[in-house]
Amino acid sequence: MNLCDTKTVKNIMTAYGLHFRKEFGQNFLTNKMVVEDIADQCTDTTNGTILEIGPGIGTLTRELCLRHKNVIALEIDKALIPALGYTLNDFHNVTVINEDVMKADLGEILAPYFAEGTVSVCANLPYYITTPILMKLLESGLPFRYITIMIQSEVADRLVAKAGSGAYGAITAVLNYYGEAERLFTVSAGHFMPPPKVNSAVVRIKLHAQKPYVPKNEKIFFRTIKAAFEQRRKTLPNALASGFGELSKEACVRLVEAAGHRADIRGERLSTAEFLTLSDLIAEELEA
Numbered sequence: 413m414n415l416c417d418t419k420t421v422k423n424i425m426t427a428y429g430l431h432f433r434k435e436f437g438q439n440f441l442t443n444k445m446v447v448e449d450i451a452d453q454c455t456d457t458t459n460g461t462i463l464e465i466g467p468g469i470g471t472l473t474r475e476l477c478l479r480h481k482n483v484i485a486l487e488i489d490k491a492l493i494p495a496l497g498y499t500l501n502d503f504h505n506v507t508v509i510n511e512d513v514m515k516a517d518l519g520e521i522l523a524p525y526f527a528e529g530t531v532s533v534c535a536n537l538p539y540y541i542t543t544p545i546l547m548k549l550l551e552s553g554l555p556f557r558y559i560t561i562m563i564q565s566e567v568a569d570r571l572v573a574k575a576g577s578g579a580y581g582a583i584t585a586v587l588n589y590y591g592e593a594e595r596l597f598t599v600s601a602g603h604f605m606p607p608p609k610v611n612s613a614v615v616r617i618k619l620h621a622q623k624p625y626v627p628k629n630e631k632i633f634f635r636t637i638k639a640a641f642e643q644r645r646k647t648l649p650n651a652l653a654s655g656f657g658e659l660s661k662e663a664c665v666r667l668v669e670a671a672g673h674r675a676d677i678r679g680e681r682l683s684t685a686e687f688l689t690l691s692d693l694i695a696e697e698l699e700a
């Protein structure tokens with residue numbers, strides 16, 4: 413069955429009374445090479461489990477089933493489940509679950525698979541909810557090996573941006589805390605059905621098995637990053653003073669200088685490691 417063939421997809425959708433649901437970000441892949449490349453490159457093992465978010469009608473799912481031991485596919489759209497029963501009928505290593513990934517207890521669903529081996533995530537994500545899904549995966553604390561996601565090209569630029577560049581943002585600094593992101597390739601809008609308004613890119617994140625940075629206080633570490641980027645145009649001490657009501661402007665200048673920066677620096681210039689040093693000083697100041 414070739415689910416990259418648009419005629420086949422249309423026939424299946426008609427047979428199951430389906431239509432593309434914009435509210436669920438349904439843009440299905442139609443280029444076989446792209447689908448194979450994602451399935452090939454999403455992790456470095458073949459004997460583990462893949463969690464797929466949003467299988468659609470199963471285009472990427474089939475390629476994942478061919479290459480990996482187990483595939484767990486979470487799909488929010490109930491109407492797609494019978495069609496998936498048909499398109500994945502020839503595979504015995506796939507479990508389709510009709511659930512919203514944002515509500516799903518991933519720890520519970522994946523516990524047997526973590527007990528058995530590696531688990532990675534591979535998904536052509538619905539673009540309306542990319543960042544919340546990525547943050548849920550990262551903050552879950554689950555030891556995913558890789559997270560490989562197809563996302564909007566501009567969001568991909570942000571995930572892999574270098575400190576100080578225009579695309580660098582809070583999400584970049586936070587992501588570097590959890591892992592290392594790599595942009596694999598760009599996919600033009602013409603390779604989807606229906607075509608989205610933007611180009612897409614595949615990003616693969618290798619999660620740190622052991623985090624290289626351990627902040628004194630994780631909450632303050634995240635607050636520091638949030639404060640720095642919420643007031644991006646302000647100098648870092650001013651941004652921190654706005655974000656931390658409990659710190660005076662003078663204290664923020666002193667802390668930024670103690671972390672080794674000039675007081676007129678902007679937060680967007682700091683790497684994740686530098687945010688960590690600064691947040692440790694803030695934590696000490698607040699706990700004193």
Ligand code: SAM
Nearest residue numbers: 436439440441466467468487488512513536538
């Ligand atoms: N994997 C398919 C492909 O590549 O052709 C479909 C990808 S499509 C961009 C996104 C899929 O995610 C759709 O099937 C959509 O119904 C599903 N989806 C949207 N929101 C979701 C959520 N919160 N939880 C689980 N699946 C979701």
